[in-house]
Amino acid sequence: MSAPSSGRLWRVAVLSPPLLWTFVFMFIPYSILFVYSFWEQVYPTFQPAFQFGNYLQIITDPQYFNVLSRTLKIALFVSLGAMLVAFPYAYFLVFKVKSSALRQVLYMAVVAPLWVSYLLRAYTWKTILGTTGILNSFLMSIGVLSEPSSVFLYNQTAMIVTLIYVFIPFMVMPIYAVLEKIPKSLTEASNDLGVGRLRTFFLVTLPLSIPGIVAGFTMTFCLTFGDFIAPFLVGGPDGLMVANVIASQFGAALNWPLGAALALVMMLIVLTIVTISDRFEQLGKGKFA
Amino acid sequence: MNKKSIFYGVSLAALCTFSMASSALSGELNILTWEGYADPSVIEPFEAATGCKVSATYVGSNDDFAPKLAAGGGVFDIVTPSIDTTKSLIDAGFVQPIDVSKIEAWDDLYEKFTSAEGLHKDGKIYGVPYAWGAIPFMYLKDKFPTPPTSISVLWDPELKGRVSLWDDKSALYVAARLNGDMNIYNLTDEQIAAAQAKLSEQRPNIRKYWATAGELVDLYKSGEVWISNTWGGYQSSLLAAEGIEVVEFIPEEGAEGWMDSNMIVAGTPNEECAYQFLNMASAAEGQAGVFKVNGYSSTNPVAARTFMSPEEYSALHQDDPGYMDSLLLWTNLGARLPTYTNAWNAVKSQ
Structure with missing residues (x-):
């Protein structure tokens, strides 16, 4: 075997697992989905065709716009909420907690729930927010409420709270990672040059942490956008999200073509968001790094 | 090394023969059904008597049957859809005709159900009525x-x-x-x-x-x-x-009325066990189970007399064809x- 050809072989060997992965788990399934999206539903199931009826239906029937915009709204609230909680927490861990052992423990406290089943964590919120739940009992015991309120569970707020809780590790981890990498010397230099703490935060620390925030935001957003358990567990009659509609097209309606078209539209939206957030991240790097 | 590979070869062969032997003696039945329809009180005696091992998956709605069967894979052997869903499954070719001469209790079942349009196609029968009731x-x-x-x-x-x-x-x-x-x-x-x-x-x-x-x-x-x-x-x-x-x-x-039937998934490799299950389900054992666990009415009025008290018999409208007719029976x-x-x-x- 000659040296150049073994080099080529080596390159192929290194590249082929990811290529194979992409081909088998991305390209093939999405191609099938793409083909399905032009098929048509005919009793009792569906049959091959080439027509744009499914996409037309998504555009013309207002229920799809409603569900998509509701899902966008909820995903946005969850990502924002998670960010507002996660950033101070990560900041506190990196800059305020002096003991590294304590920092480790507090970090694990956020990440550890990931080891527990999502369903279990979401169920827990049912027992907290329910009419006879912990929150109501607490509010009644301190005299804020005279009788249990039903406003905490089975609505969009309950979904947002549950999803923030479920996905917050994905926000804390990347923010923690970038904050930890910011050299202390930078903030010290800023302070030495007479810049106050607050301005140092906004001029040095925050810009440098943008990649982490963007990464966390993107992950939380995409996870929420595709969620369909929270509506089922803690959502009310107005809780339907786009993943539930897709599930019902593949299930109840036995309309895989429409479900496939919806899935592709959803993927397009997610891709757009990932692209935009990527731009944001580049922006942060170009300007500040 | 040689010894090792011989050892592996032998154990592999032993493993194969063993699993083949056990599958010849007993079958495995995967049933896609409703909560309460595969209760241990019914399944365990059935497994002991026939050697057919039963695993159940539950549906939340009749709309779950067709998609799970359409996904293919030959996972399920028996499904228990309601009478509004049976026809779609037959038309889609997901279920196979049943030889009712192998169902001992067939003639005891309510004729209203055995003759239901949703169970028949081209002179063939596709389902064995199992339980019925109302959506009150x-x-x-x-x-x-x-x-x-x-x-x-x-x-x-x-x-x-x-x-x-x-x-x-x-x-x-x-x-x-x-x-x-x-x-x-x-x-x-x-x-x-x-x-x-x-x-x-x-x-x-x-x-x-x-x-x-x-x-x-x-x-x-x-x-x-x-x-x-x-x-x-x-x-x-x-x-x-x-x-x-x-x-x-x-x-x-x-109120709407419903009636669930057991159907055999087309091309099941466990037909023997499937027929044994259908026989058990439509006879007194299975009917008593669905009555005791779910509180549903029996499709086999003859068997029902053996496990229901006269009061229960009339409370579940087993002697009241007028009630059955008054329900808006689910339709495909x-x-x-x-x-x-x-x-x-x-x-x-x-």
Whole structure:
């Protein structure tokens, strides 16, 4: 075997697992989905065709716009909420907690729930927010409420709270990672040059942490956008999200073509968001790094 | 090295023969069915008697059968859809004809069910009737001093956030009946739109649409819901066991009726076990199980006499063909199914 050809072989060997992965788990399934999206539903199931009826239906029937915009709204609230909680927490861990052992423990406290089943964590919120739940009992015991309120569970707020809780590790981890990498010397230099703490935060620390925030935001957003358990567990009659509609097209309606078209539209939206957030991240790097 | 590979070879061969031998002696049955239909009290004696091992997967709605079978893979051997779904499965080729001469109890079953249109195609029979009942409504006894008699109570503004409906296209059947449209399985587009509007109007009253039997029980137990529709006899008995007093009623607008049948999935490799299961299910053992666990009526009135007291027999309308006829027995929606499903999704997406 000659040296150049073994080099080529080596390159192929290194590249082929990811290529194979992409081909088998991305390209093939999405191609099938793409083909399905032009098929048509005919009793009792569906049959091959080439027509744009499914996409037309998504555009013309207002229920799809409603569900998509509701899902966008909820995903946005969850990502924002998670960010507002996660950033101070990560900041506190990196800059305020002096003991590294304590920092480790507090970090694990956020990440550890990931080891527990999502369903279990979401169920827990049912027992907290329910009419006879912990929150109501607490509010009644301190005299804020005279009788249990039903406003905490089975609505969009309950979904947002549950999803923030479920996905917050994905926000804390990347923010923690970038904050930890910011050299202390930078903030010290800023302070030495007479810049106050607050301005140092906004001029040095925050810009440098943008990649982490963007990464966390993107992950939380995409996870929420595709969620369909929270509506089922803690959502009310107005809780339907786009993943539930897709599930019902593949299930109840036995309309895989429409479900496939919806899935592709959803993927397009997610891709757009990932692209935009990527731009944001580049922006942060170009300007500040 | 040689020794090792011989060892592996021998153990592999032994493993193969062993698994082949065991599969020849016994089969495995995967059944796709409803909660309570594969209760250990019925399954364990069946497994012991036949050597057929049973694993059950549960559905939350009749709409779950076709997609799971359409996904292929030869996973399931037996399905237990209701009479509104059987025809789609037959037409799609998901189930195979049944040789009823192998079903000992066939002639004992209600003729109304064995002759049901949804079980027949081209002179062949595709299902063995298993259980039947109504979709009545149910309420917490202490919350209703005057017992409700009409579906309209579910729209009563007094019951804001206290109502639950099954998360199923059948919500449209309820709303249509309230609108006075009794042809619930053959609604026109206008009637569906009217039912959809009625359901939108009802939304402030809805606490949660229930998806599984267990969820509805939880909703009552945790005090979230006071009134809902239900799978007659089932959730009410689960709640009674928890000490929660609920009352079922058939509203003046009538109730839907259902009948579940066991069907054999086309091309199953476990036909032998499947027939044994169908025989057990339609005979006294299986019928007693569905009655004791779920509280549903029996499709085998002859066998039912052996395990029901005379009071239970009449309470479950086993001797009352008029009751059976008064129910609006679920019917396959055919090509209209997507229209119904779409309307139901539209209600939930507002």
